[in-house]
Amino acid sequence: MPLPLYYYLSITAVNILMSWALYLPYRVAHLHFITIANMAISGYAAGYLVMSLHVPFGWALATGFILGGLIGYVVSRFIGDAPTFAVVIVGFTFIFITRTVIQNLPAVGGTMGMFGLPNIGGNPESHRVIILAILYAMVVVVGWLIHRFDHSRLGRAASAVFVDPDLAASLGINRKKLGMLVQTASCTIAGGSGVLYGFIYKSFHLDFFTFALVGIFMTVIFVGGYATLWGTVVIAPILYGVPLLLPSEIQEWRVVIYGALLILVLVLKPEGFITPRFVRSIETFLSGKRRKRNISLKEVT
Amino acid sequence: MKRLIGVLVLVLFAAALGFGQAKAVVNEWQVPFLNCLTGPIAAIGEFLEWGAEYAAKEINASGGIAGKPVKVVPIDTALDPQKGSVEMARIVKDSLVAMGPVPEPVIMAAMPIAVEAGMMSMTATTSLEYAQKFFPWTVSFLPPTEQRLATIVTAWAKEFPDIKQAVQFVVPYGPWPGMAAAHVKALQELNIQVLGQVDVPDDAVTFGPLVVKALEEKPDGIILVTHGEQAAKIIKELKNRGWKKMNHILVFSSADDAQLYSTGGADLNGVQVYNYINLDISNPRWDAFKAAFAKDHNGMAPFSLAPNYYDALYMIKEAIEKTGVTGDPSKLAEERKKIADYCANVQNFHGLLFNWDMKDGIPTNKPNYIFEIQDGKKKLVKEVR
Numbered sequence: 274m275p276l277p278l279y280y281y282l283s284i285t286a287v288n289i290l291m292s293w294a295l296y297l298p299y300r301v302a303h304l305h306f307i308t309i310a311n312m313a314i315s316g317y318a319a320g321y322l323v324m325s326l327h328v329p330f331g332w333a334l335a336t337g338f339i340l341g342g343l344i345g346y347v348v349s350r351f352i353g354d355a356p357t358f359a360v361v362i363v364g365f366t367f368i369f370i371t372r373t374v375i376q377n378l379p380a381v382g383g384t385m386g387m388f389g390l391p392n393i394g395g396n397p398e399s400h401r402v403i404i405l406a407i408l409y410a411m412v413v414v415v416g417w418l419i420h421r422f423d424h425s426r427l428g429r430a431a432s433a434v435f436v437d438p439d440l441a442a443s444l445g446i447n448r449k450k451l452g453m454l455v456q457t458a459s460c461t462i463a464g465g466s467g468v469l470y471g472f473i474y475k476s477f478h479l480d481f482f483t484f485a486l487v488g489i490f491m492t493v494i495f496v497g498g499y500a501t502l503w504g505t506v507v508i509a510p511i512l513y514g515v516p517l518l519l520p521s522e523i524q525e526w527r528v529v530i531y532g533a534l535l536i537l538v539l540v541l542k543p544e545g546f547i548t549p550r551f552v553r554s555i556e557t558f559l560s561g562k563r564r565k566r567n568i569s570l571k572e573v574t
Numbered sequence: 575m576k577r578l579i580g581v582l583v584l585v586l587f588a589a590a591l592g593f594g595q596a597k598a599v600v601n602e603w604q605v606p607f608l609n610c611l612t613g614p615i616a617a618i619g620e621f622l623e624w625g626a627e628y629a630a631k632e633i634n635a636s637g638g639i640a641g642k643p644v645k646v647v648p649i650d651t652a653l654d655p656q657k658g659s660v661e662m663a664r665i666v667k668d669s670l671v672a673m674g675p676v677p678e679p680v681i682m683a684a685m686p687i688a689v690e691a692g693m694m695s696m697t698a699t700t701s702l703e704y705a706q707k708f709f710p711w712t713v714s715f716l717p718p719t720e721q722r723l724a725t726i727v728t729a730w731a732k733e734f735p736d737i738k739q740a741v742q743f744v745v746p747y748g749p750w751p752g753m754a755a756a757h758v759k760a761l762q763e764l765n766i767q768v769l770g771q772v773d774v775p776d777d778a779v780t781f782g783p784l785v786v787k788a789l790e791e792k793p794d795g796i797i798l799v800t801h802g803e804q805a806a807k808i809i810k811e812l813k814n815r816g817w818k819k820m821n822h823i824l825v826f827s828s829a830d831d832a833q834l835y836s837t838g839g840a841d842l843n844g845v846q847v848y849n850y851i852n853l854d855i856s857n858p859r860w861d862a863f864k865a866a867f868a869k870d871h872n873g874m875a876p877f878s879l880a881p882n883y884y885d886a887l888y889m890i891k892e893a894i895e896k897t898g899v900t901g902d903p904s905k906l907a908e909e910r911k912k913i914a915d916y917c918a919n920v921q922n923f924h925g926l927l928f929n930w931d932m933k934d935g936i937p938t939n940k941p942n943y944i945f946e947i948q949d950g951k952k953k954l955v956k957e958v959r
Contacts, residue, residue: 276663276687284656376746384746386682388707397690474659475686480679481655517660524650528612 279401281517283473285510286408287466291486292493292505293415294462297422298455299499300431301448302357302438306364306487307348310371311341311460312467313482317381319468320390320477325380330393334407334468341464345457353452354438372479386478390471400472408469415462419502427451489513492531496538498545503552508545603644603901605630605890606665607883608658608674608684608695611650615677617832618879621871622676622699623648626883628866632859639891642901646887651675655683666691670901671893671913673886678704678748685712692907694914696889698882701749702936713889713917713935715882716850719753723826724760726848726942727797729958730824731764737795737822739767741788743808744799745774753826754799769793774800774808785811795822802831806838813841820844821946830878835950842947846955849878852943854954855927863926881926888924893917 291308298305315337322328322336352363376384392400422428433441434448442448471477493512497504516527523530538545607626610619626646634643649665651658651674658680665672666687672695675684681697685708688695697705698715705714716722731737740761744754758768769791772784785808788796796812798805805825812823825834825847835842853864853875863884867876893899893916899909918935930940941959945952 276666276691277660280660280663280687284659288656384748384751385703386678386748388682474655474683476682478655478679478682481683485654513656517657524612524652527652 274401279405280473281514283401283404283408283469285513286405286412287470287473288489288493288509288513289412289505290408290415290462290466292490292497292509293419293502294459294466295490296494296499296502296505297419297459297462298360298452299435299494300423300428301434301452301455303352303355303360303452303456304357304364304491305360305456305459307345307367307456308459308463309364309482309484309486310367311344311463312470312486313371313375313477313479314344314467315341315464316467316471316482317375317378317387317477320387320471321381323390324387330472334465337468338461338465341467342457342461344464345460346453348460349453349456353456354449355452368482368484372482375479382477384479386476387471388476390475390477392475393472404469404473411462411465411469416502416506418458423502427454431455492535494545496534496545498547498551500544501547501549501552504545504547507547601642603639603642603894604647604669605644605887606647606649606669606672606674608649608651608661608665608672608680609676610653610680611648613653615653618877619650619676621867621877621880622883624867624870625863625876625880626673626887628863629884629887633887633891639894640899644887644891646673649674651680651684653677653680655679658684659687662687662695666693668903668906669693670899670906670909671695671890673698673883673890676700681708688712693910694917696883696886696917698886699879701753703749703752706935709935710914710918713932715885715937717937717940719749720756720759722942723753723756724763726944726958727757727760727824728764729956730846730848730944731761731766731795733955734795734819734822737766739769739791739793740795740797741769741772741791741793742797742799743772743774743784743788743805745776745801745804747776750799750828754797757797757799757826766795774804778804781808781811784808785815789815789817794819795824797824797826798829799826800829802829802834803837805829806834806836806842809838809845810841821846824848824944827878832874832877835947838947840949843949845947846944847947847952848942848944848958849952850940850942851876851878851881851927852941852945852954852957853952857927860926885923885925888926889917889920892920892923 294308295305318340319333319337322333323330348363352360375381381387393403394400430441430446430451433444433446434451438448470481493505493509497508516524607623609623610616611623630644630646633639638644649661651661658675662675662684672693674695674697675681676699678700681700681704685695689708689711694711697712702714702716702718705712742754742757744751754771761768772788774784798808800808809823821844823845825845827849830847830849864876867880868874890913893913897912897916899912918932920932922929922931928941931938939959941957943957944955946955
């Protein structure tokens with residue numbers, strides 16, 4: 274596999290996973306930016322385990338997932354049913370705190386960062402194969418779980434909370450527990466993604482985990498469509514890949530194009546490009562079946 | 575389902591084609607330059623690019639490299655590690671040598687790819703502490719931080735025996751805390767008491783409280799390890815709060831940029847700043863460079879990093895010519911190694927401002943300069959080696 278394609282596919286997978294990590298809490302109207310801090314915390318922790326304590330990568334990755342989930346769970350006990358704005362503030366604050374703590378930890382390289390993460394599998398080729406395999410296995414598993422969630426009673430409850438939290442509560446939906454569930458799941462995904470993100474680059478630097486990532490993932494969700502997980506799958510590879518193929522003269526305008534695209538989508542198609550209805554029509558097309566028409570009594574007669 | 579698989583296969587095939595490599599270069603030396611041409615430090619990226627392009631023009635005007643023209647291929651990484659890694663992965667297959675990446679986050683994401691491929695990529699603007707992690711596939715343009723900065727700060731502090739205690743303002747970015755630590759070591763060796771360090775948030779916009787905190791310690795000298803604009807604002811606040819001894823303020827090299835002067839204005843008069851380029855040096859190449867830079871930059875003088883990629887391209891030229899590198903794609907690995915080995919130990923390299931030697935990728939005898947600012951201009955106080 275060409276090297277650029279490896280980097281493209283692996284980073285795209287991280288972007289998909291992280292966009293889903295934001296999508297999931299957004300199902301209950303939470304913009305949970307703490308996930309970016311989770312990426313950094315779990316990533317640096319796994320890097321430290323592998324580099325300094327010589328813990329096998331598999332255990333370090335598992336630790337990254339657990340650490341992410343644990344932090345997500347503890348925080349969600351306080352903000353599981355908080356309003357959107359409060360969740361946003363907690364997320365931003367957490368990013369600042371995390372950056373400051375890491376900056377002051379010489380054990381993980383402080384402001385310099387962490388260099389020379391080893392190849393998993395002993396050589397660069399194996400490393401790439403293993404990283405890609407883990408990432409896309411994660412994409413499949415997480416995607417399947419989110420798909421199941423979206424089509425379950427919990428998913429419908431989440432939709433009700435999104436539309437009207439008070440009405441949802443009056444229907445007997447436990448908003449806090451639902452919020453805790455999606456926030457913990459989201460942070461678990463982010464923890465694992467953070468570990469893999471660093472192992473793609475074989476290094477960690479605090480500037481890998483900046484607010485720029487929030488911008489990327491938000492654009493993916495809102496341009497792709499926040500009402501279905503498929504929007505992320507379609508738009509993440511396009512938003513990351515297309516600019517790489519553009520001539521440099523156009524690349525300079527990349528940020529302007531992103532901004533204009535986001536504004537246009539929010540104004541003209543607030544649900545994003547991929548809507549649940551669009552997904553259903555694609556499913557019908559790919560299955561080769563035609564939807565049964567509802568034949569009215571008038572047509573029969 | 576069959577249709578879905580068909581679509582997926584087509585997408586993967588198209589992606590593989592799209593990420594194919596550029597053609598091998600034999601009639602023209604193409605040197606990719608991974609730089610930040612857009613994004614938060616695009617202004618710096620512009621003059622780094624300008625320096626490299628200017629060197630290419632000069633080289634081509636005098637016959638090219640080993641008789642072939644050279645072309646700098648600008649590649650924008652936009653300060654984005656995600657983009658930087660893919661761009662580096664694109665160039666490592668065929669390129670003989672590259673320049674960049676810029677700055678540290680992109681270096682950390684992209685340089686491991688160059689190291690793995692055995693291709694030299696000159697990170698000419700970062701500190702030794704970053705560059706040496708990727709030796710021998712890059713070189714450092716700066717000597718060890720502790721050695722270099724300790725000498726400068728010692729020279730500055732010796733000018734003013736009345737400095738008994740000092741404070742530093744430090745932005746916790748990349749190598750800067752390490753640079754501040756080198757300052758501290760030098761001051762302590764002169765028995766100057768180093769008072770509490772004032773941490774300046776990277777995104778700070780108001781500096782009054784930070785300056786009050788520093789002045790409460792009653793320092794005699796102040797060192798600023800911050801961005802240029804931040805340094806200017808801190809100096810203004812210090813002046814507003816009664817600080818008189820302006821030459822007892824020392825600004826570190828990375829802050830010596832256009833924003834320092836445009837923001838600081840006349841309040842900078844008397845402040846000292848250290849750097850490793852000296853605008854007062856006169857030689858035909860440097861004079862021509864300064865004139866051309868001023869012409870393309872509204873009359874401004876070259877900034878501190880402007881000559882780095884000019885020198886980097888000339889070092890590549892020298893390495894190619896002295897080692898007999900041909901650019902033959904079949905000898906790519908061997909010739910890449912020749913260039914890296916040559917640059918790591920180049921002797922008496924004719925840089926834009928002065929000549930220097932390298933030993934194992936580290937410059938051994940580059941001078942540094944301390945200046946005093948007067949009316950937006952720097953007046954040389956002393957050269958430090």
